[in-house]
Amino acid sequence: xxxxxxxxxxxxxxxxxxxxxxxxxxxxxxxxxxxxxxxxxxxxxxxxxxxxxxxxxxxxxxxxxxxxxxxxxxxxxxxxxxxxxxxxxxxxxxxxxxxxxxxxxxxxxxxxxxxxxxxxxxxxxxxxxxxxxxxxxxxxxxxxxxxxxxxxxxxxxxxxxxxxxxxxxxxxxxxxxxxxxxxxxxxxxxxxxxxxxxxxxxxxxxxxxxxxxxxxxxxxxxxxxxxxxxxxxxxxxxxxxxxxxxxxxxxxxxxxxxxxxxxxxxxxxxxxxxxxxxxxxxxxxxxxxxxxxxxxxxxxxxxxxxx
Numbered sequence: 001x002x003x004x005x006x007x008x009x010x011x012x013x014x015x016x017x018x019x020x021x022x023x024x025x026x027x028x029x030x031x032x033x034x035x036x037x038x039x040x041x042x043x044x045x046x047x048x049x050x051x052x053x054x055x056x057x058x059x060x061x062x063x064x065x066x067x068x069x070x071x072x073x074x075x076x077x078x079x080x081x082x083x084x085x086x087x088x089x090x091x092x093x094x095x096x097x098x099x100x101x102x103x104x105x106x107x108x109x110x111x112x113x114x115x116x117x118x119x120x121x122x123x124x125x126x127x128x129x130x131x132x133x134x135x136x137x138x139x140x141x142x143x144x145x146x147x148x149x150x151x152x153x154x155x156x157x158x159x160x161x162x163x164x165x166x167x168x169x170x171x172x173x174x175x176x177x178x179x180x181x182x183x184x185x186x187x188x189x190x191x192x193x194x195x196x197x198x199x200x201x202x203x204x205x206x207x208x209x210x211x212x213x214x215x216x217x218x219x220x221x222x223x224x225x226x227x228x229x230x231x232x233x234x235x236x237x238x239x240x241x242x243x244x245x246x247x248x249x250x251x252x253x254x255x256x257x258x259x260x261x262x263x264x265x266x267x268x269x270x271x272x273x274x275x276x277x278x279x280x281x282x283x284x285x286x287x288x289x290x291x292x293x294x295x296x297x298x299x300x301x302x303x304x305x306x307x
Contacts, residue, residue: 006057014058018065024135025069027089027120039065066150073128084219088286089120090293091272094254114139117256117274122172126165133158134165185259192250200235207231208281218290269297
């Protein structure tokens with residue numbers, strides 16, 4: 001290997017960072033893996049002379065992966081218009097829930113406030129260019145001059161995109177991690193106990209009167225096609241579902257860095273629920289039931305990764 005040839009170990013070491021970026025951009029771990037894999041495929045398809053001419057392979061890979069994600073976000077909007085029911089970002093397990101063995105790729109996604117479900121749902125409301133500009137600048141601290149090369153806009157335009165995205169985040173009132181996690185753990189436990197006791201009054205008391213619950217079955221399993229709105233309606237719906245599924249076991253688990261619940265049937269995870277709370281009441285519940293989004297929660301994993 002010549003002294004100017006990029007070190008393969010250093011190049012592969014960028015994968016952790018690239019997976020973290022791609023998951024936040026796409027809201028899907030499997031799609032993030034595919035995007036990063038494609039970026040590496042393009043790198044290794046270049047002749048050695050072109051690789052040696054790249055001043056920063058990490059920056060090159062980030063740019064290429066960012067462009068791939070930007071294209072995927074554009075096509076995803078079309079696909080999600082045809083999606084059966086609500087589309088919810090793919091939930092991530094916490095490290096304590098992962099099985100023994102390799103933790104790549106989910107270990108690549110740092111558990112901070114930029115992966116909590118409420119934050120990811122806000123990202124879904126952004127345009128593809130807004131999302132790329134905001135995630136790269138506000139989460140990963142990339143300068144707008146570099147982001148401009150990914151979204152094909154001027155640095156000033158990228159600054160405006162990030163500012164617009166920032167306003168969406170502020171409007172959604174996504175809470176800070178530490179305070180939200182402490183209060184959420186208590187509420188989630190009480191919610192679990194009320195569900196197990198089939199105590200509709202207790203459930204109503206834990207839910208904000210204007211709460212909403214969305215379920216993602218992807219047309220593959222049963223799930224409410226439209227969000228259930230109102231604390232009382234959600235409580236009634238949950239009690240109804242409990243009566244229809246007597247064999248379910250509820251477990252307290254970390255979901256995207258926050259306290260959440262996992263429903264298992266015969267040892268297999270069939271639902272992962274993430275929560276958002278305001279003023280000591282649950283305001284949003286996101287229940288992911290699509291089995292394609294739950295592979296990281298079950299023993300078979302994704303591409304051999306035990307999570």
